Amino acid sequence: MPVTFTHFISTLEAYAQLLLLGVCVTLQLALLSVLLGLLLGLLGAAAKLSGLRLLRLWAQLYTTLVRGVPDLLLMLLIFYGAQTGLSRLTRALGWDYIEIDPLSAGVLTLGFIYGAYFTETFRGALLAVPRGQFQAAKALGMTFTQGFVHVVFPQMMRLALPGLGNNWMVLLKATALVSVIGLADLIKVAQMAGKGSQLLLPFLLLAALIYLLLSSVSNLALRWLERRYGVGAQEPSR
Amino acid sequence: MIELIQTYWRPFIYSDGDQLTGLAMTLWLTSASLCFGLILALPLSIARDSPRCWLRWPVRTFTYLFRGTPLYIQLLIFYTGIYSIAAVREQPVLDAFFREALNCTLLAFALNTGAYTTEILAGAIRAMPRGEIEAARSLGFDGWKLYVHLILPSALRRSLPYYSNEVIFMLHSTTLAFTATVPDILKVARDANAATFLTFQSFGLAALLYLCITFALVGLFRLAERRWLRFLDVGR
Numbered sequence: 001m002p003v004t005f006t007h008f009i010s011t012l013e014a015y016a017q018l019l020l021l022g023v024c025v026t027l028q029l030a031l032l033s034v035l036l037g038l039l040l041g042l043l044g045a046a047a048k049l050s051g052l053r054l055l056r057l058w059a060q061l062y063t064t065l066v067r068g069v070p071d072l073l074l075m076l077l078i079f080y081g082a083q084t085g086l087s088r089l090t091r092a093l094g095w096d097y098i099e100i101d102p103l104s105a106g107v108l109t110l111g112f113i114y115g116a117y118f119t120e121t122f123r124g125a126l127l128a129v130p131r132g133q134f135q136a137a138k139a140l141g142m143t144f145t146q147g148f149v150h151v152v153f154p155q156m157m158r159l160a161l162p163g164l165g166n167n168w169m170v171l172l173k174a175t176a177l178v179s180v181i182g183l184a185d186l187i188k189v190a191q192m193a194g195k196g197s198q199l200l201l202p203f204l205l206l207a208a209l210i211y212l213l214l215s216s217v218s219n220l221a222l223r224w225l226e227r228r229y230g231v232g233a234q235e236p237s238r
Numbered sequence: 239m240i241e242l243i244q245t246y247w248r249p250f251i252y253s254d255g256d257q258l259t260g261l262a263m264t265l266w267l268t269s270a271s272l273c274f275g276l277i278l279a280l281p282l283s284i285a286r287d288s289p290r291c292w293l294r295w296p297v298r299t300f301t302y303l304f305r306g307t308p309l310y311i312q313l314l315i316f317y318t319g320i321y322s323i324a325a326v327r328e329q330p331v332l333d334a335f336f337r338e339a340l341n342c343t344l345l346a347f348a349l350n351t352g353a354y355t356t357e358i359l360a361g362a363i364r365a366m367p368r369g370e371i372e373a374a375r376s377l378g379f380d381g382w383k384l385y386v387h388l389i390l391p392s393a394l395r396r397s398l399p400y401y402s403n404e405v406i407f408m409l410h411s412t413t414l415a416f417t418a419t420v421p422d423i424l425k426v427a428r429d430a431n432a433a434t435f436l437t438f439q440s441f442g443l444a445a446l447l448y449l450c451i452t453f454a455l456v457g458l459f460r461l462a463e464r465r466w467l468r469f470l471d472v473g474r
Contacts, residue, residue: 068448068452069449070448080431084438173308179310187310194319201319205319208303208315212302
């Protein structure tokens, strides 16, 4: 075993750069898709709470369908489906073949899927902010945007943070699925390094350890955020 | 679309001729891993809340490891990682176990859902009203009797809403099985897509099947909650 261990350390040096690249891809993917997801979530929550029936219906359809179907299936459907649709389009227009790169496909699908989960979180939190807060902001002469940004949003965030934090942890782990559609993320890179060096298990364990590190760090960050947004609240925010 | 259904309905539902596939495989994966996970979680959740730290810490480490890493990498470790070690292949028992993709998949799934279920149950045990335990103690319940007759039934009931989430999560996670060549619904859809190039139809059919199972599970859990959580409404 000690022989294998020193062997692993020496091969690790050869693959360090590749692994670092994989970590960067995973982080990039997670951060970009969480941004897209948050945006879609806010829009979705606004649609769900809007007075227009059609908007509510679409938002309901979006959250129900996306949350009822496994994310890996949606990912494959969007990845292959978009590719098929795009190549049909380019062929019809006589253009060159365009390939969707896995990173943007991953960001789009993960953002789209987790947007549905964020929608539900934001909806619940928005409902929990008393309506009077909006009216008070209006009475003070604030516009709708000002009232949302300065009055409602900070209160909503406090209530939404535990749910958002959970969603982020799930999303961080879901980025692993993207290696199935061919993106060279942490898992793919660990597999490549492991197969190239005949040390598959150590490299996989190392990748798992990096994920553990990432989720532990985000756990700490989330706790800090919850404390920050909990300032001034009467009951503890959890 | 109709041709696709005509060719692939059998593998999508139950079998491709010589093994369980599609819906049947997905349901088997889900129920078996949930079953093993629950059996694992029952003692672990009690240990998780134990006042003895040599009981508490190993369980906490286990749930931390399995909840902090993606299921996909756990599956890869059990499916390809462990089998890549020569010592495992030389042991006849281990070799026989880890050579089968289905065994590795079930092991990874069961341990993963076991870790989540442990935390759910442990949370429910911690949230037990002190008065109920004191009342039981005053009636002479103690030790394992307290757990078997009072704490576990109550914790299992109270954790139903959270457990239903975990069940649906597990159902959706079984789609990873195809990466270990287990022929679940998604694997059949991928094969159908590769053979016919009908991407939307193949994956759409699979999505429909998953939606049906999800809605059925949600309905079942709603019924179960109405039945077993009724006692919580009485006091209000």
